[in-house]
Amino acid sequence: MPTVGNDVVIVGIGETPVGALPGMRPVQIQATAVLAALKDAGLTLRDLDGVINLDPYLEPNSMFATTLAEYLGVRASFLSTVDVGGTVTSMTMVQQAVWAIQSGHCRIAAVAYGENNKTGRPSGVQGMMMQNLLGGEEWEEPFGMQGLVIPYALLAQRYLHQYDAAPEDFGAVAVTTRRHALRNDNAQMKKPITLDDYLASRAISSPLRLLDCSLVSDGGGAMILMSRDDARKIGVRGVGIKSFAMRSTHNTVAQLPDIEQLGMAAAGRDAFTAAGLGVDDIDLAQIHDAFTISVAIALEAFGFCGAGETGAYYRSGAADLGGKCPVNTHGGLLSQAHIGGMLHFTEAVRQLRGEAGARQVEGARHALVSGNGGIFSVCGAMILEGEGRR
Amino acid sequence: MSDLPMSDLKAVLPHPTNVSKPFWDACNRGKLLLPHCEACDRLFYYPRVACPHCGSDRLGWHRSAGTGTVFTFSHVQLSFFGKAWETQLPYTVVLVDLDEGVRFLSRLIGDDRDRVTIGAPVACAFRTVEGQSLPFFRLVG
Numbered sequence A: 001m002p003t004v005g006n007d008v009v010i011v012g013i014g015e016t017p018v019g020a021l022p023g024m025r026p027v028q029i030q031a032t033a034v035l036a037a038l039k040d041a042g043l044t045l046r047d048l049d050g051v052i053n054l055d056p057y058l059e060p061n062s063m064f065a066t067t068l069a070e071y072l073g074v075r076a077s078f079l080s081t082v083d084v085g086g087t088v089t090s091m092t093m094v095q096q097a098v099w100a101i102q103s104g105h106c107r108i109a110a111v112a113y114g115e116n117n118k119t120g121r122p123s124g125v126q127g128m129m130m131q132n133l134l135g136g137e138e139w140e141e142p143f144g145m146q147g148l149v150i151p152y153a154l155l156a157q158r159y160l161h162q163y164d165a166a167p168e169d170f171g172a173v174a175v176t177t178r179r180h181a182l183r184n185d186n187a188q189m190k191k192p193i194t195l196d197d198y199l200a201s202r203a204i205s206s207p208l209r210l211l212d213c214s215l216v217s218d219g220g221g222a223m224i225l226m227s228r229d230d231a232r233k234i235g236v237r238g239v240g241i242k243s244f245a246m247r248s249t250h251n252t253v254a255q256l257p258d259i260e261q262l263g264m265a266a267a268g269r270d271a272f273t274a275a276g277l278g279v280d281d282i283d284l285a286q287i288h289d290a291f292t293i294s295v296a297i298a299l300e301a302f303g304f305c306g307a308g309e310t311g312a313y314y315r316s317g318a319a320d321l322g323g324k325c326p327v328n329t330h331g332g333l334l335s336q337a338h339i340g341g342m343l344h345f346t347e348a349v350r351q352l353r354g355e356a357g358a359r360q361v362e363g364a365r366h367a368l369v370s371g372n373g374g375i376f377s378v379c380g381a382m383i384l385e386g387e388g389r390r
Numbered sequence B: 001m002s003d004l005p006m007s008d009l010k011a012v013l014p015h016p017t018n019v020s021k022p023f024w025d026a027c028n029r030g031k032l033l034l035p036h037c038e039a040c041d042r043l044f045y046y047p048r049v050a051c052p053h054c055g056s057d058r059l060g061w062h063r064s065a066g067t068g069t070v071f072t073f074s075h076v077q078l079s080f081f082g083k084a085w086e087t088q089l090p091y092t093v094v095l096v097d098l099d100e101g102v103r104f105l106s107r108l109i110g111d112d113r114d115r116v117t118i119g120a121p122v123a124c125a126f127r128t129v130e131g132q133s134l135p136f137f138r139l140v141g
Helices: A026-041 A064-072 A086-102 A137-143 A149-162 A167-181 A195-200 A228-233 A264-275 A292-302 A310-315 A332-336 A342-352 B021-028 B083-088
Strands: A008-015 A050-053 A078-081 A109-116 A203-205 A218-227 A239-248 A284-287 A366-373 A378-385 B033-037 B059-063 B067-076 B091-098 B103-108 B121-129 B132-139
Touching (some): A008 A026, A008 A086, A008 A228, A008 A342, A026 A109, A026 A218, A050 A064, A064 A078, A078 A086, A086 A109, A086 A218, A086 A239, A086 A342, A086 A366, A086 A378, A109 A342, A137 B103, A137 B132, A149 A203, A149 A292, A149 B067, A149 B091, A167 A195, A167 A292, A167 A332, A203 B067, A218 A228, A218 A342, A239 A342, A264 A366, A264 A378, A284 A342, A292 A310, A292 A366, A342 A366, B021 B033, B021 B059, B021 B132, B067 B103
Parallel strands (some): A050 A109, A284 A366, B103 B132
Antiparallel strands (some): A008 A218, A008 A239, A109 A218, B033 B059, B067 B091, B067 B121, B091 B103, B121 B132
């Protein structure tokens, strides 16, 4: 089973403000997030000897970990830039940090991502009109396929058909997630939405409406990792990594398998088995929500509810604060900000430390962070464990 | 949904590789070719250097009948290619399950495409854009 190692812990989390950060470039945003995470851990830049990041999607940069290390004045003994896909990149950065620390390549590692997806975008460009390519252009662009909205629309249409689901099911995810964001001061969206607002939001690519889609955001997130022993020595609370598993099935939407063949179920099965836990042990689920359909596919693959039942699951209040397993308590990519899933992690850590304030999940001990890159092309599940109450 | 006159149909054209050139050249002759693995006797799409089923590089081509059913579709209401593509809206992207068992991403054309449903029968309909024939699909039956 794919273990990661419980002897390295997350000791610091940092977020920049999200939304529009004019005048900031990706390296400043990532550096700001790393500084915030170090401060959170009671550490300084002098302590840092590992730097792991993702370079900006909008303006792909070579050697971006080295760029960030130089900018921070860090002479690192471990550097890596990771791009597996979506939130699986964040998980893989954490995994690399654990392995680098375990194997003595560094003692204290920062993992970071952030960029100007909102203010760095040429005006009039919709969606992920990115300079980096996803590899399937030859088989997609001749047919009008560009970016990631259309692929998710194709998946959502199939879901509605296959499970006899309705747009209201996606709407339940959007409305609940917005409610969560309103409890988060660092969220782009400040107004509640109703199911009627959802249904009235404009058509983007059928069946997806505007309120099915995640936000476009400037912002950054970072985490600091060190060994559990070192953390104990300096009196810092850590959040451990119980397990992590990923699975790829394809990349481009031209190769989209059937929903039940996507890799999320297999990744989840491995992650839960390795952790020795089941879905009922999860207090908090942080699920990559690039689109409302993303949440449905993931929750159903893990078995939080049956196939096609996500709408009913949300309407029952299960995903709400105080529900059976709150989902995306920070407001997610749909209503907080889209920082590639880094803020799914910072929120999970905050919750597991009992520091989430008005949105604290009572007694949170185990969090599932899950997500995918591309169009469920690579799926990942990571289970985090807090130390419980002190 | 009324369809565009053929002269107004936009497409970002492929840049064929040595591996994919036979596929695109065949389109220009009105033929839809699928890569065929001579080792495991299976078809796949898109063309590549080894069979994704068994890994063999003993590959040939199979002429597809170009018929299949709709696996899923989306009517695109917003241009992701900038202003120039607003003339195309709404257009319909489709994933077709070809009768030979291969899934194929394409664009659905024809005035009747707002009636598309999952499972509907479709057939390949070549259209030429700037000198390259492209395998679009249309509803049949």
